Amino acid sequence: MDWLGKALESVRARKPLVHNITNFVVMNTTANALLALGASPIMAHSPEEVEELVENADSVVVNIGTLDESFTYSMIKAVLRAGELGKPVILDPVGAGATRLRTRVASHLASLGGVRVIRGNFGEISALAGELGRTRGVDTATYDEARARELALMVARNCKAVVAVTGKVDYVSDGVKVYAINPGPPSVEERVEKLVRRVTGLGCVVSALIGAYLGVENPLRAAIAGIATFKLASEKAAEEASYPGSFHVKLYDWLYRLEGDALARFGEERVREA
Numbered sequence: 001m002d003w004l005g006k007a008l009e010s011v012r013a014r015k016p017l018v019h020n021i022t023n024f025v026v027m028n029t030t031a032n033a034l035l036a037l038g039a040s041p042i043m044a045h046s047p048e049e050v051e052e053l054v055e056n057a058d059s060v061v062v063n064i065g066t067l068d069e070s071f072t073y074s075m076i077k078a079v080l081r082a083g084e085l086g087k088p089v090i091l092d093p094v095g096a097g098a099t100r101l102r103t104r105v106a107s108h109l110a111s112l113g114g115v116r117v118i119r120g121n122f123g124e125i126s127a128l129a130g131e132l133g134r135t136r137g138v139d140t141a142t143y144d145e146a147r148a149r150e151l152a153l154m155v156a157r158n159c160k161a162v163v164a165v166t167g168k169v170d171y172v173s174d175g176v177k178v179y180a181i182n183p184g185p186p187s188v189e190e191r192v193e194k195l196v197r198r199v200t201g202l203g204c205v206v207s208a209l210i211g212a213y214l215g216v217e218n219p220l221r222a223a224i225a226g227i228a229t230f231k232l233a234s235e236k237a238a239e240e241a242s243y244p245g246s247f248h249v250k251l252y253d254w255l256y257r258l259e260g261d262a263l264a265r266f267g268e269e270r271v272r273e274a
C-alpha cells in the first residue's frame, strides 16, 4: 500500500495544523502524539476563538470526553464553520451511550454536515446507531466483532461520514465498502491488548492521528492511515515495554520513528476489504 507510506511522508513534509477541541484528560497526550508523528497541534476550545482557528487549520478534531455547555457550544460553532469552509472534521464521541448528554451531543454534532470521520469504540458507535446501554464508562465497551463490521457500515450510511469502530479488529466504512485493520498474531495481539487497556486516552490518540491524516488525505484513507499508524506503533512499543508507563512513552517514540515503507508493508499485510 504505497499510498499509506506516502500519506505518512506527506504529514511530515506538510505538518498539517490540527485544531483540537478535546477533553482535559488527553490534551497533553494527543498534542504530543501529533507532534511526535510530525503534525502541528493546537488545542483550543474558547467559543471566542474556535471559528478563527478552524479558518486557519487543515483539519479539526472534536472530542466530547469532558463535555459541558461551553464545550458543546464551541464544538457546534467549530463544526458549522468547518462545514462552510469544507475543512475536514473528525468526531470522537467519547462515552456516547454512557449518558444521555453524550449521546445527544454526539448525534447532533454528527448531523451538522462538517463531520467527515467518526471514530469510536463499539459501545460509542452503537449508541450513535440508537442502541443505548452498551457503554458504561469511557473504556468499558464490550466488543462484538460480528456486529462491528455491520455497525461501521450502517452508521456511515446514516451519518454520511466515514465511520471507524475500533477494537481488536478495527472496521472502517464509507457507507459503501468496509475495511478491516487486523491485529497481529495472538502473541503480539495479547501483549498489545494487555497494555492498551491500562493507558487512558489511546482511542483519543487514534482519533487525533486520523485528524493529522485528514490534513493530507481523503476521509476514508485518513481513517485507515490513522488506525494503521497507531496499530503498528503500539506493536513496536509493546515489543520494547512490559508495563503501561513505559509502553506509553515508547508509543510516542514509535510515532516518531515509524517509516513510510514499514507502514506501507503493514498495510499490505493487515488491511483487507471485509
Ligand SMILES: Nc1ncnc2c1ncn2[C@@H]1O[C@H](COP(=O)(O)OP(=O)(O)OP(=O)(O)O)[C@@H](O)[C@H]1O
Pocket: 120, 121, 122, 138, 139, 141, 166, 167, 168, 170, 183, 189, 192, 193, 196, 199, 200, 201, 202, 203, 204, 205, 206, 227, 230, 231
Ligand atoms: N483487544 C485489543 N487488542 C489489540 N488492540 C486493541 C484492542 N482494543 C483496542 N486496541 C487498539 O486500541 C485502539 C484504540 O481503540 P479503543 O477501541 O480501545 O478506543 P477507546 O475505547 O475509544 O479508547 P479510550 O477511551 O481509552 O480513548 C484501536 O485502534 C486498536 O488498535
Ligand SMILES: Cc1ncsc1CCO
Pocket: 023, 025, 026, 065, 066, 094, 138, 200, 201, 202, 203, 204
Ligand atoms: C478517562 C476519561 N474520562 C473522560 S475522557 C477520558 C479519556 C479517555 O477517553
Ligand SMILES: [Mg+2]
Pocket: 094, 095, 120, 121, 138, 203, 204
Ligand atoms: Mg474513546
